Amino acid sequence: MDALLDVDDLVVRFATPNGDHTAVRGVSFSVAAGERLGIVGESGSGKSVTAQALMRLLGPAATVEAGAVRFEGRDVLGFSKDELRRWRGAQAAMVFQDPLSSLNPLVRIGRQVTETLREHLGTDRRTAVARAVELLSEVGIPDAPARLRDYPMTFSGGMRQRVAIAIAASCSPKLLIADEPTTALDVTVQAQVLDLMDRMTSELGTAVILISHDLGVVSTFCDRVLVMYAGRVVESGTIEEIVGAPRHPYTRALLGSIPSMTGPLPRRLPSIPGSPPQAGTRPPGCSFASRCPLAEDVCHEADPPLTGGVACHVATREIATRDTREIATREENGR
Numbered sequence: 001m002d003a004l005l006d007v008d009d010l011v012v013r014f015a016t017p018n019g020d021h022t023a024v025r026g027v028s029f030s031v032a033a034g035e036r037l038g039i040v041g042e043s044g045s046g047k048s049v050t051a052q053a054l055m056r057l058l059g060p061a062a063t064v065e066a067g068a069v070r071f072e073g074r075d076v077l078g079f080s081k082d083e084l085r086r087w088r089g090a091q092a093a094m095v096f097q098d099p100l101s102s103l104n105p106l107v108r109i110g111r112q113v114t115e116t117l118r119e120h121l122g123t124d125r126r127t128a129v130a131r132a133v134e135l136l137s138e139v140g141i142p143d144a145p146a147r148l149r150d151y152p153m154t155f156s157g158g159m160r161q162r163v164a165i166a167i168a169a170s171c172s173p174k175l176l177i178a179d180e181p182t183t184a185l186d187v188t189v190q191a192q193v194l195d196l197m198d199r200m201t202s203e204l205g206t207a208v209i210l211i212s213h214d215l216g217v218v219s220t221f222c223d224r225v226l227v228m229y230a231g232r233v234v235e236s237g238t239i240e241e242i243v244g245a246p247r248h249p250y251t252r253a254l255l256g257s258i259p260s261m262t263g264p265l266p267r268r269l270p271s272i273p274g275s276p277p278q279a280g281t282r283p284p285g286c287s288f289a290s291r292c293p294l295a296e297d298v299c300h301e302a303d304p305p306l307t308g309g310v311a312c313h314v315a316t317r318e319i320a321t322r323d324t325r326e327i328a329t330r331e332e333n334g335r
């Protein structure tokens, strides 16, 4: 399947008064058209910075030090300001945990929706207003024609997130990045917001990258998952692989010790004893080693590469041993 988005060996560094540190360390993944990819991991693991880097939304303290981001084969990191403006919104859109980060508090909602349509699709004013009413009604804003004149602050958190999704959906983007879009919302509103995103993928064919702490949400919504830890992808796979047979000790810890496809999943990432090393002071070796119940000497010495979807010395060896055993058994049986 051709990738819509290709992220290759992305490295992001921050310059702070306390020194430089690398927040994203060689992250690679692809997203196909219409696919739903989840990114999970503890706070500070680099999920948001990865998303901001590929949308070219990093602040001035951050630099993409290495790597490539390709959207339909085009080099996003090389886009001019003009190309970026045309690409964002029209082809790739983002919604945030706090919708006020994407809505302008000083501009009426109607104008914010119509401006997106006029800028990206060249829609005339009258048609844009009619479409704005349609979009806001579609995301469940009651009395949409009257609400066009209101400012974001007069909407509840859930209603603001719906407006942000209406704006994100307005140009039928090929990619939507949703960074903790339901975290600040109560459970009923969460379900409605996920339903809207679900409609975007099924009706518009939009691919979604969903960043979430909520494994329940990720497992019901996504096809594939990346597990991030200390700025790296430590495991990736389909939902069935990650939830049904996690290989990395960190993923296993996230899922609880006995993962099951049929049992209930934890709604929140359980807390794992210890904490990830600070970005500026990572020891050599695997960043999870100091918290890992399976760590061996090698884990404290060499950072394991991501091999076959998992970055763990112990898991990789277990897989290799199992494969060798399976081959031997097959040969034995074939004799």
Ligand SMILES: Nc1ncnc2c1ncn2[C@@H]1O[C@H](COP(=O)(O)OP(=O)(O)OP(=O)(O)O)[C@@H](O)[C@H]1O
Residues within 6 Å of the ligand: 014, 015, 016, 021, 023, 041, 042, 043, 044, 045, 046, 047, 048, 049, 050, 059, 061, 279
């Ligand atoms: N403005 C900043 N200045 C300096 N360092 C930053 C800044 N923003 C992020 N970082 C660094 O990047 C790391 C990753 O942050 P990021 O926000 O991507 O984590 P996250 O996985 O999205 O966590 P959360 O779930 O809490 O949003 C942080 O641990 C921190 O070291």
